[in-house]
Amino acid sequence: MTLANSFITWQSQLAQAISDPDELISILQLQDSLIAPARMAARQFNLRVPRGFVARMQVGNPADPLLRQVLPLGIELEDTPGYSRDPLAEKVVNPIPGLLHKYYGRVLLTVTGACGVNCRYCFRRYFPYADNNPGSAGWEQALSYIAKDETITEVILSGGDPLAASDVHLNKLVQKIAAIAHVKTLRIHSRLPIVIPERITPELIQWLTQSRLKPVLVVHCNHAQELNAAVGGAMQRLQKAGVTLLNQTVLLKGVNDSQEALTTLSEALFAAGILPYYIHLPDKVQGTAHFDVPEATARELHWQITQRLPGYLVPRLVREVPGAPAKLTVK
Numbered sequence: 099m100t101l102a103n104s105f106i107t108w109q110s111q112l113a114q115a116i117s118d119p120d121e122l123i124s125i126l127q128l129q130d131s132l133i134a135p136a137r138m139a140a141r142q143f144n145l146r147v148p149r150g151f152v153a154r155m156q157v158g159n160p161a162d163p164l165l166r167q168v169l170p171l172g173i174e175l176e177d178t179p180g181y182s183r184d185p186l187a188e189k190v191v192n193p194i195p196g197l198l199h200k201y202y203g204r205v206l207l208t209v210t211g212a213c214g215v216n217c218r219y220c221f222r223r224y225f226p227y228a229d230n231n232p233g234s235a236g237w238e239q240a241l242s243y244i245a246k247d248e249t250i251t252e253v254i255l256s257g258g259d260p261l262a263a264s265d266v267h268l269n270k271l272v273q274k275i276a277a278i279a280h281v282k283t284l285r286i287h288s289r290l291p292i293v294i295p296e297r298i299t300p301e302l303i304q305w306l307t308q309s310r311l312k313p314v315l316v317v318h319c320n321h322a323q324e325l326n327a328a329v330g331g332a333m334q335r336l337q338k339a340g341v342t343l344l345n346q347t348v349l350l351k352g353v354n355d356s357q358e359a360l361t362t363l364s365e366a367l368f369a370a371g372i373l374p375y376y377i378h379l380p381d382k383v384q385g386t387a388h389f390d391v392p393e394a395t396a397r398e399l400h401w402q403i404t405q406r407l408p409g410y411l412v413p414r415l416v417r418e419v420p421g422a423p424a425k426l427t428v429k
């Protein structure tokens with residue numbers, strides 16, 4: 099396969115992602131009663147899931163852990179007390195378009211509002227991406243902000259999903275970040291290497307590893323069923339190129355809220371060359387209450403996996419609290 103064909107392949111998978119609830123329900127041979135509520139919920143937050151990810155789901159199983167992460171449900175339309183559209187108060191830490199400055203020493207750039215998959219628990223499902231699309235002049239403003247603050251040693255590319263952007267754009271952005279002397283680390287948070295592993299192209303590896311910045315890729319995998327040979331191959335190529343690979347998981351009711359699911363996930367990640375990093379308690383964003391796992395249950399699950407796994411495979415159990423100086427460990 100040529101580099102050009104590889105590029106077209108991941109781009110075409112993005113373009114051909116399933117966005118019609120009827121089609122997803124039909125492919126997986128699920129009951130028709132799911133269609134009407136899925137249509138209504140998808141009007142508020144679109145369905146989007148790559149076909150390769152759907153191929154990892156169990157046909158005929160409405161409780162499939164991958165399907166639960168992407169299928170719109172009518173319950174999403176219910177208002178839940180204590181849930182909001184901006185649970186992390188990100189507007190407060192969004193000083194200029196495209197840049198979030200939450201924590202000391204690092205900033206986050208929302209490279210794009212596009213994603214390879216629309217996770218139903220997404221904490222940024224209401225994020226004002228249109229207001230955070232800075233354009234060429236705006237990116238220069240964000241880079242100037244970073245250059246003026248010598249305490250910033252790490253830049254995080256996020257979104258949306260930053261790897262939904264082109265390699266050409268990302269290469270230019272990384273070169274400009276690398277030109278800022280006090281920045282040492284480039285971190286990327288992305289779900290695409292899991293849902294479309296073909297995104298890990300030679301071009302991507304080149305721009306990610308050939309600057310002076312230390313490259314870190316944090317992938318987002320919630321269940322061992324998401325990992326297949328293609329994901330493993332992509333991770334192996336990144337690892338050989340010197341990229342540090344970490345994973346963050348969101349603890350989700352009906353997806354991974356069991357000792358067995360979490361233990362198996364950590365072991366499968368390690369087999370793929372990825373170290374478990376975080377288990378996040380879900381953020382309280384409106385429309386996602388059905389995924390909530392009580393804190394006491396989360397603590398018990400975390401304790402259970404510490405009894406089963408070596409320490410280096412036990413991710414930290416954390417939650418994000420607006421205004422806190424870092425993610426807070428749940429003990």
